[in-house]
Amino acid sequence: MMEFLRMGGEAAYVWSAYGITLAVVLFNAWWARWTHQQALERARASLSETRTLKTPTVRQVE
Amino acid sequence: MRLPRWFHLLGSPPFVYGLAGRLVPWLRAIAIVLLLVGAYWGLAVAPPDRVQGEVYRILFLHPQVAYISMMAYVVMAVSAGIGFIWRIKLAHAVAVTAAPIGTTFTACALATGAIWGRPTWGTFWQWTDPRIMSETLLLFLFLGYLALRAAFDDRDKADRVSAILAVVGVVNVPIIHYSVIWWNSLHQGPSFMKLDKPSIAPEMLTPFLIMIAAFTVCFYWLLLNGLRGQIVERERDTRWVKQLVGGREA
Numbered sequence: 207m208m209e210f211l212r213m214g215g216e217a218a219y220v221w222s223a224y225g226i227t228l229a230v231v232l233f234n235a236w237w238a239r240w241t242h243q244q245a246l247e248r249a250r251a252s253l254s255e256t257r258t259l260k261t262p263t264v265r266q267v268e
Numbered sequence: 269m270r271l272p273r274w275f276h277l278l279g280s281p282p283f284v285y286g287l288a289g290r291l292v293p294w295l296r297a298i299a300i301v302l303l304l305v306g307a308y309w310g311l312a313v314a315p316p317d318r319v320q321g322e323v324y325r326i327l328f329l330h331p332q333v334a335y336i337s338m339m340a341y342v343v344m345a346v347s348a349g350i351g352f353i354w355r356i357k358l359a360h361a362v363a364v365t366a367a368p369i370g371t372t373f374t375a376c377a378l379a380t381g382a383i384w385g386r387p388t389w390g391t392f393w394q395w396t397d398p399r400i401m402s403e404t405l406l407l408f409l410f411l412g413y414l415a416l417r418a419a420f421d422d423r424d425k426a427d428r429v430s431a432i433l434a435v436v437g438v439v440n441v442p443i444i445h446y447s448v449i450w451w452n453s454l455h456q457g458p459s460f461m462k463l464d465k466p467s468i469a470p471e472m473l474t475p476f477l478i479m480i481a482a483f484t485v486c487f488y489w490l491l492l493n494g495l496r497g498q499i500v501e502r503e504r505d506t507r508w509v510k511q512l513v514g515g516r517e518a
């Protein structure tokens with residue numbers, strides 16, 4: 207196992223390359239999730255805004 | 269000529285949003301399995317290289333990541349072009365989603381290449397290497413595309429103007445691919461994407477191909493995943509998005 211992790215003395219190169227790539231994939235997955243949730247939240251906010259606008263004021267009801 | 273129904277459906281945001289939602293879990297599962305199998309095979313099963321020793325194992329991801337960076341650009345340019353010519357908003361949404369994925373994969377290709385270059389070529393970076401330079405140009409094209417979009421408040425205008433940059437910049441993609449043939453380069457010539465037999469030993473070729481498949485599926489997973497958010501953002505004021513987020517009066 208230690209032999210595998212040492213990568214023939216090239217561990218710093220091999221593992222950092224794999225680590226950076228993993229980080230890029232994870233970042234993109236997180237980014238997609240985050241932007242999707244932000245978009246849904248903004249859509250919800252704009253919906254409640256139109257609801258507030260549509261609610262008649264006291265004067266309008268009278 | 270009558271176009272089939274599914275073709276028209278592909279231009280419909282709610283249909284594509286639902287379709288992407290159904291495909292994403294499958295693509296994610298396939299991508300994770302292929303990435304794990306490919307990485308295990310490349311790191312633990314494939315024998316060490318006679319010349320490069322263990323550090324060559326970076327080559328089970330560096331060319332694949334670079335290939336995804338180019339594919340992301342082509343996807344971005346083609347969809348931006350379709351959006352520009354036929355004024356299909358969904359096509360612009362695909363282009364905008366591909367841009368950050370392409371940017372990060374291009375940066376990753378340059379970083380992993382530099383990490384591999386240090387022990388192999390003796391240098392992290394070589395300003396005169398045509399492939400490094402054309403890939404760096406790709407990074408700036410992606411960044412330029414994103415910066416140009418950010419300069420406009422009006423999304424339609426941003427779509428149209430950035431599409432022109434995306435389409436013009438696509439000329440760089442074949443330059444990256446053929447740079448090792450056209451010019452003298454530190455990079456080796458093609459060992460896989462060529463007409464005769466690949467010049468890679470079979471026990472190394474298998475994980476190499478698995479990783480190509482893995483990153484391709486991974487790209488489409490990330491693209492469809494990101495596209496869902498982009499569609500909601502663009503369709504915020506439509507009836508179906510209002511229904512989606514729980515509006516009764518929509």
